[in-house]
Amino acid sequence: MAKDFYGDLRLGILGGGQLGRMLIQEAINFNVNIHVLDPDPNAPCKRLCNQFECGALNDYDTVYNFGKDLDMITIEIEKVNVDALEALEAEGVLVYPQARVIRLIQDKGLQKQFFKQNDIPTSAFQFISSKENLASTQVALPYIQKLRKDGYDGKGVKRINTVADFEHAFEEPSIIEELVDFEKEIAVIVARNDRGDISTFPMVEMEFNPQANLVEFLIAPSTFSDEIQAKAETIAKKIANDLQIVGLLAVEMFLTKDGEILVNELAPRPHNSGHQTIEGNYTSQFAQHLRAIFNLPLGNTDTRANAIMINLLGEEGYEGLAEYEGIEEALAIEGVYVHLYGKKYTKPFRKMGHVCIIHSDRATAIDNARKIQQLIKVKA
Amino acid sequence: MAKDFYGDLRLGILGGGQLGRMLIQEAINFNVNIHVLDPDPNAPCKRLCNQFECGALNDYDTVYNFGKDLDMITIEIEKVNVDALEALEAEGVLVYPQARVIRLIQDKGLQKQFFKQNDIPTSAFQFISSKENLASTQVALPYIQKLRKDGYDGKGVKRINTVADFEHAFEEPSIIEELVDFEKEIAVIVARNDRGDISTFPMVEMEFNPQANLVEFLIAPSTFSDEIQAKAETIAKKIANDLQIVGLLAVEMFLTKDGEILVNELAPRPHNSGHQTIEGNYTSQFAQHLRAIFNLPLGNTDTRANAIMINLLGEEGYEGLAEYEGIEEALAIEGVYVHLYGKKYTKPFRKMGHVCIIHSDRATAIDNARKIQQLIKVKA
Numbered sequence: 146m147a148k149d150f151y152g153d154l155r156l157g158i159l160g161g162g163q164l165g166r167m168l169i170q171e172a173i174n175f176n177v178n179i180h181v182l183d184p185d186p187n188a189p190c191k192r193l194c195n196q197f198e199c200g201a202l203n204d205y206d207t208v209y210n211f212g213k214d215l216d217m218i219t220i221e222i223e224k225v226n227v228d229a230l231e232a233l234e235a236e237g238v239l240v241y242p243q244a245r246v247i248r249l250i251q252d253k254g255l256q257k258q259f260f261k262q263n264d265i266p267t268s269a270f271q272f273i274s275s276k277e278n279l280a281s282t283q284v285a286l287p288y289i290q291k292l293r294k295d296g297y298d299g300k301g302v303k304r305i306n307t308v309a310d311f312e313h314a315f316e317e318p319s320i321i322e323e324l325v326d327f328e329k330e331i332a333v334i335v336a337r338n339d340r341g342d343i344s345t346f347p348m349v350e351m352e353f354n355p356q357a358n359l360v361e362f363l364i365a366p367s368t369f370s371d372e373i374q375a376k377a378e379t380i381a382k383k384i385a386n387d388l389q390i391v392g393l394l395a396v397e398m399f400l401t402k403d404g405e406i407l408v409n410e411l412a413p414r415p416h417n418s419g420h421q422t423i424e425g426n427y428t429s430q431f432a433q434h435l436r437a438i439f440n441l442p443l444g445n446t447d448t449r450a451n452a453i454m455i456n457l458l459g460e461e462g463y464e465g466l467a468e469y470e471g472i473e474e475a476l477a478i479e480g481v482y483v484h485l486y487g488k489k490y491t492k493p494f495r496k497m498g499h500v501c502i503i504h505s506d507r508a509t510a511i512d513n514a515r516k517i518q519q520l521i522k523v524k525a
Numbered sequence: 526m527a528k529d530f531y532g533d534l535r536l537g538i539l540g541g542g543q544l545g546r547m548l549i550q551e552a553i554n555f556n557v558n559i560h561v562l563d564p565d566p567n568a569p570c571k572r573l574c575n576q577f578e579c580g581a582l583n584d585y586d587t588v589y590n591f592g593k594d595l596d597m598i599t600i601e602i603e604k605v606n607v608d609a610l611e612a613l614e615a616e617g618v619l620v621y622p623q624a625r626v627i628r629l630i631q632d633k634g635l636q637k638q639f640f641k642q643n644d645i646p647t648s649a650f651q652f653i654s655s656k657e658n659l660a661s662t663q664v665a666l667p668y669i670q671k672l673r674k675d676g677y678d679g680k681g682v683k684r685i686n687t688v689a690d691f692e693h694a695f696e697e698p699s700i701i702e703e704l705v706d707f708e709k710e711i712a713v714i715v716a717r718n719d720r721g722d723i724s725t726f727p728m729v730e731m732e733f734n735p736q737a738n739l740v741e742f743l744i745a746p747s748t749f750s751d752e753i754q755a756k757a758e759t760i761a762k763k764i765a766n767d768l769q770i771v772g773l774l775a776v777e778m779f780l781t782k783d784g785e786i787l788v789n790e791l792a793p794r795p796h797n798s799g800h801q802t803i804e805g806n807y808t809s810q811f812a813q814h815l816r817a818i819f820n821l822p823l824g825n826t827d828t829r830a831n832a833i834m835i836n837l838l839g840e841e842g843y844e845g846l847a848e849y850e851g852i853e854e855a856l857a858i859e860g861v862y863v864h865l866y867g868k869k870y871t872k873p874f875r876k877m878g879h880v881c882i883i884h885s886d887r888a889t890a891i892d893n894a895r896k897i898q899q900l901i902k903v904k905a
Contacts, residue, residue, distance in 0.1 A: 152846075152847060152848070152865075152869070153848070166553065169553075170550050170553055173546065173549075173550055173573065173867070174862075174864045174865060175863075175865060176849075176865040176866075176867050179572075192559075192573075192574065192575045193572075194572065195554065195572045195574055248572040255841050373589060411782060427859075427883075436856065441853055441859040442853070442856050445859045445860065446857070449829060449830075450829075466532075467532060468532070469532070469556075473821055473822070476816065476821050476822050476824070479807075479825045480807065480825065481557075482554075482556045484555060485532075485554060485555065485556040486556075487553070487556050489532070503807075
């Protein structure tokens with residue numbers, strides 16, 4: 146950074162959702178001028194920035210014009226026009242994460258190739274260009290089909306169990322991946338600044354609910370062995386270094402039943418698996434992302450307490466102006482932090498907020514998290 | 526609160542300075558719509574709220590018109606038009622702290638009378654209406670003269686040592702107070718919600734620098750005896766209860782050399798002596814103020830770590846567009862949190878930001894704080 150500190154810095158954020166919102170909450174401490182681009186006229190960041198522009202993130206001209214008078218651009222979503230970001234980089238705008246990193250991560254196929262080329266452990270896979278190819282793959286059934294592009298929050302992913310599923314498969318370019326019989330889904334968030342400092346947050350575990358067949362909550366720190374945690378953190382650091390990324394990188398991984406770690410996917414930005422760092426760690430993922438892109442010394446990522454993060458999702462069967470139930474009761478429980486995202490409208494499974502629960506005793510934290518899942522409902 | 530949660534709530538803040546700014550950082554989690562009134566067109570809150578209005582806080586019409594369509598009003602400075610707030614209260618706008626509390630606290634004379642009437646320990650005092658009265662007071666020289674109204678950050682306070690100082694004394698209505706030979710300046714922040722729940726933050730100590738003759742930093746938690754801490758917290762709770770305040774109340778006190786506690790002054794809002802709660806305590810003073818005015822259960826105020834707060838003041842000899850030195854070096858030290866207030870212009874001693882330093886070891890925290898005082902400079 147040329148400037149000693151940031152009163153004049155114009156920082157653009159591509160995307161004005163909850164990640165941008167929490168990034169702004171932290172960026173306020175750094176005095177920067179925030180510009181936000183988002184297609185939603187009611188985006189959560191709209192009223193919290195120096196300038197809000199409503200426009201398409203995947204349109205070249207929109208992104209280019211948004212960025213051309215800014216000093217630095219970051220993202221809170223990968224689905225942005227990378228050609229425009231490359232043009233801006235060529236003109237001297239700092240783009241963190243770099244356009245080439247976003248381009249690679251936008252395509253799950255390129256991600257997989259990158260893992261292979263760099264000896265990063267990942268599940269066996271194969272590219273297919275259309276569902277016709279499914280009949281002649283080398284990966285054995287059952288397997289997972291993932292669209293190479295534009296998948297999000299479980300969308301763009303299908304499980305193919307038998308030949309009978311072929312006709313319902315995606316038609317678009319995709320990858321098929323060997324099914325991993327995992328013990329636990331885990332994640333490590335790593336930060337790297339331009340001078341090459343690298344730092345990881347402690348590994349977190351996703352707690353799976355077998356009845357509902359989905360991730361119920363996220364818990365940190367992990368209780369797996371130091372060896373497993375160190376291995377996951379080493380992999381995350383290696384990826385950050387191989388990519389030479391500037392900014393935050395979330396690395397989602399599978400821990401297999403025989404103690405192997407396989408990298409699943411990357412996100413080059415603050416991530417849902419790091420929300421608990423706001424209250425649970427000495428430095429939050431949002432503060433760390435800012436330290437990284439501003440080329441400042443990275444903060445201490447140590448854990449301050451057992452922390453659990455649960456997403457507040459729009460309740461099934463409700464769509465419209467959001468209403469929140471049970472928050473008062475939840476706040477009566479000690480160590481409960483509610484973060485609402487300022488979204489006007491709810492729909493089923495929309496991420497409307499999250500709650501962080503901290504406690505010195507891990508079992509109590511889990512009990513409290515389960516209580517809160519019963520208490521808080523987002524309806525319309 | 527009538528509403529279960531706050532998507533539609535219009536909250537007005539009188540004052541758009543750093544206290545409002547940090548309150549907004551927290552209010553973002555509660556989803557409320559924030560309206561801010563401040564006379565400074567470059568106020569720190571300007572770009573962080575749903576609506577910013579530039580206008581005089583002491584003007585009846587300005588405050589009344591600002592508030593008449595809001596659901597709730599709070600303050601970040603006491604110097605506001607209380608008549609307008611009373612009119613708004615009469616029309617059903619929730620004003621927290623209540624207009625009568627602000628009226629009382631605006632006048633240091635009424636504060637002193639209130640202490641006397643409610644058996645709250647405070648130094649001996651006497652009212653005077655002009656400096657002519659100084660010749661015939663009952664309080665013995667040397668003493669402190671304080672303007673009853675509009676004093677702020679040490680302004681409006683004079684020490685009168687001898688008869689020779691009479692001619693330089695304030696002419697306006699004031700109080701004279703017996704000089705307290707104190708061991709330490711201390712403060713307790715207390716919160717009370719409308720259902721009558723009361724909760725204090727642990728007592729903090731102001732660390733005095735005898736060379737510079739000013740408060741150097743604030744340190745929490747205190748190392749004075751449990752008995753002294755309990756006494757200070759009991760006094761703060763009694764005042765909150767006697768006032769029936771809704772919101773936060775900062776109680777500044779003197780601990781005398783013989784272990785007595787005397788109340789100095791009150792501030793009915795978040796306060797400089799509570800900034801370290803953001804990183805140092807389970808609930809920050811800003812989150813607690815919002816819980817109190819929204820009539821939610823109050824949060825856990827326990828300490829998470831030794832925390833020191835230092836103000837970043839505009840350097841002497843510099844006035845103009847603010848520039849910050851040494852922040853990068855400061856952030857290289859572990860447990861350092863920089864909060865800049867987004868003020869465009871600096872002048873000598875203007876509060877431009879603060880730094881919180883946390884550490885598990887108190888002596889290390891103090892060492893680090895001293896280092897940071899040397900490192901960070903706000904110039905122009």
